[in-house]
Amino acid sequence: MSRKLTIGLFGFGVVGQGLHDIIETKDLNLEIRKIVIKDPAKSRSLAPSLFTTDAGAVLDDPEINTVVELINDAEAAYDIVTRALRSGKNVVSANKKMIAAHLEELVALQQEYNVSLLYEGAVCGSIPIIRNLEEYYDNELLHSISGIFNGSSNYILSKIFNENQSYRSALKKAQDLGFAETDPTLDVGGFDAKYKLTIATGHAYGLFTDPANILNLGIQNFSVYDLNYAREKNLKIKLVPTARKIDDGTLTAYVLPKFISSTDFLYNVENEYNGVTVQAAFADQQFFFGKGAGGHPTGSAVLSDIAALRYDYRYEYKKHQSQDLRFTTDVRLQVYLRYQDRALLEQLGFLDITEKFYASDFRYVIGSVRLSKLIEYQEELRNDSVFLAEVVTAKAPLGEIAAQPEALVEELG
Numbered sequence: 001m002s003r004k005l006t007i008g009l010f011g012f013g014v015v016g017q018g019l020h021d022i023i024e025t026k027d028l029n030l031e032i033r034k035i036v037i038k039d040p041a042k043s044r045s046l047a048p049s050l051f052t053t054d055a056g057a058v059l060d061d062p063e064i065n066t067v068v069e070l071i072n073d074a075e076a077a078y079d080i081v082t083r084a085l086r087s088g089k090n091v092v093s094a095n096k097k098m099i100a101a102h103l104e105e106l107v108a109l110q111q112e113y114n115v116s117l118l119y120e121g122a123v124c125g126s127i128p129i130i131r132n133l134e135e136y137y138d139n140e141l142l143h144s145i146s147g148i149f150n151g152s153s154n155y156i157l158s159k160i161f162n163e164n165q166s167y168r169s170a171l172k173k174a175q176d177l178g179f180a181e182t183d184p185t186l187d188v189g190g191f192d193a194k195y196k197l198t199i200a201t202g203h204a205y206g207l208f209t210d211p212a213n214i215l216n217l218g219i220q221n222f223s224v225y226d227l228n229y230a231r232e233k234n235l236k237i238k239l240v241p242t243a244r245k246i247d248d249g250t251l252t253a254y255v256l257p258k259f260i261s262s263t264d265f266l267y268n269v270e271n272e273y274n275g276v277t278v279q280a281a282f283a284d285q286q287f288f289f290g291k292g293a294g295g296h297p298t299g300s301a302v303l304s305d306i307a308a309l310r311y312d313y314r315y316e317y318k319k320h321q322s323q324d325l326r327f328t329t330d331v332r333l334q335v336y337l338r339y340q341d342r343a344l345l346e347q348l349g350f351l352d353i354t355e356k357f358y359a360s361d362f363r364y365v366i367g368s369v370r371l372s373k374l375i376e377y378q379e380e381l382r383n384d385s386v387f388l389a390e391v392v393t394a395k396a397p398l399g400e401i402a403a404q405p406e407a408l409v410e411e412l413g
């Protein structure tokens, strides 16, 4: 018989309610003792006696052995989670920003206090990717992990590509459906995907890196020009986080919009669905697919973590203990760049250009640039007249910079 869990829940938003709905349907040998909320004036579907605004009612209650943290605010979440771990409680969290920013410390706290922190719901909603990366791929040579990690931006792109909806109205719908973050810039700007990539990279490769080291460009500046360009070539655009081994000792990671062909698994991942492609040495390509946002899908991942705690499951971070990978941005990427100001091309120092188009209202180039240059000029790349997306051609796979050819921008008219 598994141990009974007495739970203190923080947050009763979309995911908290989703989790509660799911728990109601089953006899799971667990009890939600208290729910800590921010706004006591909001009307709730459950008995008022269950709710409190006092975090101490959970954190200082010795009978509560499990804390489930499902709030938006990453700083408040950090405070709750670290206090809970320090007081010997196991924790389940879905706060990707908080976990990505403090992974190293959270791992140390788990070891020091002999407790477990699980966070499957933080990465790709219902897809069980963390436990798979943590457990299954231990002995596999993982070349790369990439995919669609943000439901809201994918929902927006699907509505634009498939239903000709406007960016604004699609974003509004993603917000109404409860997929988007309180600040949707986190979704469309690729920040949310970056936090998830940071966590996934920790479990896939054992490399913990500061999310600030990972470039994220989003879909905010996606325009009808880019849409038409993609359609002409039977491509779609998706927001794709990527972590890729460059050689035995180095790994790169970034989040960029990407042109996707119909032969790619990600091509048919639509709306709030997420997908993760794992490229491994001997297994070759594998693909995980499922809903990445929403109360019930994310609630199901949270419940799976809660259930795992009943059997004392914890992440062992084995790859981190023995990891000797170095993070690099010294890699060459093949990109499409729509721009207005020619100075940007000079700043980025394209290594080669294979296609270019120049008209008064629409200018683009396709060519190779260094990721380090994109990082250097990331603010310029976020200017609303610019859109950048990764392009992968069979001829020019991504990889190490072998040669340093001269920049070709001077060829442009």
Ligand code: HSE
Pocket: 122, 124, 125, 149, 150, 151, 152, 153, 179, 180, 181, 187, 192, 292, 293, 294
């Ligand atoms: N805002 C997130 C998304 C929620 O759209 O994917 C799930 O993490």
